[in-house]
Amino acid sequence: MKKVLLILFIFLCGYQVQAEDGYNAWLRYTPISQPALLSAYRTQIASCYIPGHSPTDTAIRNELQQALHSMLQQSVSFTAAIQPRALVCARINLLPAALQQQLGNLLTNTDSSGYLLKTISYAGKNLTVITAKTDIGVLYGTFALLRKMQEQQPISNLDEHSSPKLKLRLLNHWDNLTRYVERGYAGISIWNWHTLPTYIDPRYTDYARLNASIGINGTVLNNVNASATILTRPWLLKVAAIAKVLRPYGIRVYLSARFSAPIEIGNLHTADPLNDSVRTWWQEKAKEIYSIIPDFGGFLVKANSEGQPGPQSYGRSHADGANLLADALAPYGGIVMWRAFVYNPEATDRFKQAYEEFTPLDGKFHSNVLVQVKNGPIDFQPREPISPLLAAMPKTPLLLEFQLTQEYLGQGTHLVYEAPLFKEVLETDTYANGKNSTVASIVDGDLNQHTLTGITGVANIGNERNWTNHPFGQANWYALGRLAWNPQLSSDTIAKEWIRQTFGCNPKVINTIDTMMLASRETMVQYMTPLGLxxxxxxxxxxxxxxxxxxxxxxxWDPVYYHKADNFGIGFDRTATGSNALAQYQPGLRQQYADSSSCDPRFLLWFHHVSWQHKMPSGRTLWNELCYQYNAGVNGVTQMQQQWKNIAPFIDPERYQQVTMLLGIQHQDAIWWRDACLSYFSSIAKLPIPAPYPMPAHPLEYYQQLRFPYAPGN
Incomplete structure (x- = not known):
């Protein structure tokens, strides 16, 4: 009876345990469970001193109030003077002169976004100091400290300097003004355009907090398949309202600009980039935008691709189009991100077109233009070789584009941790300037001495309560930000950071989920597109x-274009005997793929059309290896299901059940992929699926007649 009354009392007092719905993502700030560590944290942070009064200082104060109260399970006072055992958060010029002198030299090599975390003794007081050259740097340092505390690390002897390696760390939203998200699998757009600018959803602030906590400093609000309407004044006022929320968190807004906007909303008869009226129109539009949004970041443009308008419609080059907009934005410090994703149906190999169109333009873009290049030459496949364009434009800053939304990686239902994919790309040696010319060294500016640098990711965010639909989709968002800040971080380090903040610090949970995550991308490649399919x-x-x-x-647009399976074999010949796309790589990289007998098996069918009887490094024939890989992928998902089941007692029921059901879908889909693909390729190769592999559950015709007219994101 007493137990029932206690439960009733808790319920009536409003102290129900809150469900883990994933909304807080990696900023959960759960109470510190280790008594000794909790005592140490409480001792070290007895008060907070934040002398600044900017909107960013307010954001820092709000974050610390929420985080420290929750983690330390007690209130922390904010004082007007520095007290003993204080947490001091201030840009360097707001600190007392003696502190400035003590710490100033330590910031010499820190850029405007960098920060210093330092444990010091000052005037007989033990202090924990977060300082930087700017308020935004202090904000980043604050999140870095809170990350350490969420990971239950000691903070008693801090000495950390950190600056972002990339200047631009961006999300690209493919959100339409209707709120429909192209290639979106997490609901409709979080931007409620209809109620803006008057109604400001609190979710916009939480979006800003999550991004700032991983160093993301820019967001493109609308789809690259853009509507010119967003450049009209009523819509710019809506954009300005979002910008106002994001600004204290160091996040600039950018817009995808439709190249034909001068015609569609400007009443001109042309959008020719060399036309004086067009140039004037864009200059006036830029002036209007900056009068409404003074820190507007600039334009992202998709032009002359998939039916989008562009300068080639007027016989002009991509450089002509980009420079038109760059000139309009230059007086205000804005930039242009010009996408290199171009292809047309006449091309002999879609792989080659971006390189062929853009390399002749190297050095012809104005200084505030970046060419935005996808990580691979086709379209965000489960595994691609790097885009050859990444090593072919040394005079042009390149913005590396990844895709967080899992268009080709199981969409919203498959657990696929993308950091290994990102790292595979970043660590690839392009041989652009001899050995050790990695993709990372190109996009961070080191190799070619560029200062305008960046990485961007197509967002996987929607209005689902947990932001990304699949709880593990949050890890890809997190990984993009962390790698854009520091490309040298390992996939394992990032995964464990995310797990500790998202699921807690139980070692069994950390090790189990880490194992699942690190294997998940390779598992997905195996059951979808092994061996370079x-x-x-x-x-x-x-x-x-x-x-x-x-x-x-x-x-x-057809799969048969890419795999070219026939009675002899399978794969796309991109050597000199085929499309010769391989010639677009530097010699050092080209030779790694040139010979089918020594080509990395992971990329074999990207570059070679080989016999079904081709001998693989495993000793199996290509056909047997294909069967092995597809089955290994299914087995990998089975293993993930068992691993997840093993930690059921340590995961909250809501998220445990959600991931369990999603893994069930993933397992069904993996079997579907295996059975459908092996059935089809078996029919082409005239080869049976060997024992002991299971036979497909249905005849080939069953898989061929499946239709999905309402699949999301299309």
């Missing part, structure tokens, strides 16, 4: 396998 997904929606598809309006 690519773009064999369903047409349009890109959901599920369709290697047989060959009826699209243009050949390069």
């Amino acid at each position: 690519h773009h064999i997904m369903g047409n349009g929606h890109h959901y599920g396998p369709a290697p047989w598809s060959n009826h699209a309006p243009r050949p390069d």
